[in-house]
Amino acid sequence: MRAGVADQISVIIPALNEAESIGFVVRSMPWDRIAECLVVDNGSTDATGANAASAGARVVTAERGYGSACLAGSRAALPASTILVYLDGDGADVIEDLPKLVGPILEGRADFVIGSRIRGRREAGSMLPSQVFAAHLVGRLLRWVPSVRRSARYTDMGAFRAIRRSCLEELAMAELTYGWNLEMQIKAAQRGLRILEVPVDYRNRIGGESKVAGNLRASIKAGTRILEVLFRVGLSPKK
Numbered sequence: 001m002r003a004g005v006a007d008q009i010s011v012i013i014p015a016l017n018e019a020e021s022i023g024f025v026v027r028s029m030p031w032d033r034i035a036e037c038l039v040v041d042n043g044s045t046d047a048t049g050a051n052a053a054s055a056g057a058r059v060v061t062a063e064r065g066y067g068s069a070c071l072a073g074s075r076a077a078l079p080a081s082t083i084l085v086y087l088d089g090d091g092a093d094v095i096e097d098l099p100k101l102v103g104p105i106l107e108g109r110a111d112f113v114i115g116s117r118i119r120g121r122r123e124a125g126s127m128l129p130s131q132v133f134a135a136h137l138v139g140r141l142l143r144w145v146p147s148v149r150r151s152a153r154y155t156d157m158g159a160f161r162a163i164r165r166s167c168l169e170e171l172a173m174a175e176l177t178y179g180w181n182l183e184m185q186i187k188a189a190q191r192g193l194r195i196l197e198v199p200v201d202y203r204n205r206i207g208g209e210s211k212v213a214g215n216l217r218a219s220i221k222a223g224t225r226i227l228e229v230l231f232r233v234g235l236s237p238k239k
């Protein structure tokens with residue numbers, strides 16, 4: 001994987017109270033291949049921001065919410081960056097898979113590449129059965145969305161993904177919570193982007209507490225939001 005003269009990669013990591021893992025995640029970045037690593041910390045009460053900065057990240061802040069953090073990171077990326085990569089700050093995504101995500105974009109074969117944990121190798125316990133079920137269910141429901149059926153076969157809604165920045169800007173992302181990932185997937189299909197899904201590995205979080213999957217209230221809230229996005233964005237005509 002080699003970024004062309006014209007291509008620069010910004011890695012964006014939303015992180016809320018991930019002090020135990022964020023240092024490891026930032027230090028494992030392939031620094032010779034990326035232009036920067038941005039950690040978006042919106043309201044951590046621990047040392048997430050300080051640990052990220054001392055590991056070499058640029059730390060920015062945002063309004064509360066997962067999507068809000070992703071959006072703020074996208075806007076704060078270096079002006080010269082043409083490819084944006086997103087991953088979680090808990091150490092669950094495997095950065096060694098980065099070339100699989102950015103390679104097809106650098107080669108001009110894709111505009112949006114999403115990692116599928118369902119199709120990849122998962123460490124035992126890294127995804128709860130409820131998460132695997134939700135990914136399958138949403139994947140099946142998405143087949144009923146005509147634009148998605150035509151251009152993509154999604155099996156997951158994982159965070160680890162890469163997109164051409166100019167394409168992301170066309171999507172006019174608006175979901176400021178956990179609907180962000182799915183909104184990107186549906187709108188990418190509606191816009192006719194060249195979409196690729198590739199298997200990625202997935203581990204247990206390194207430390208700290210789950211904000212979503214391992215928290216019943218948060219999972220219900222996130223699940224409701226995801227379904228709402230599926231129907232509202234999926235059924236809306238392309239703007």
Ligand SMILES: Nc1nc2c(ncn2[C@@H]2O[C@H](COP(=O)(O)OP(=O)(O)OP(=O)(O)O)[C@@H](O)[C@H]2O)c(=O)[nH]1
Binds near residue numbers: 017092210
């Ligand atoms: N900036 C920001 N980051 C968030 C917010 N909520 C979650 N995150 C981050 O988003 C990522 C995903 O959250 P997780 O708690 O790992 O959710 P999960 O992967 O479903 O749950 P686990 O299986 O326990 O890892 C992590 O890096 C969180 O720190 C938020 O409101 N703001």
Ligand SMILES: [Mg+2]
Binds near residue numbers: 090092
């Ligand atoms: Mg996680």
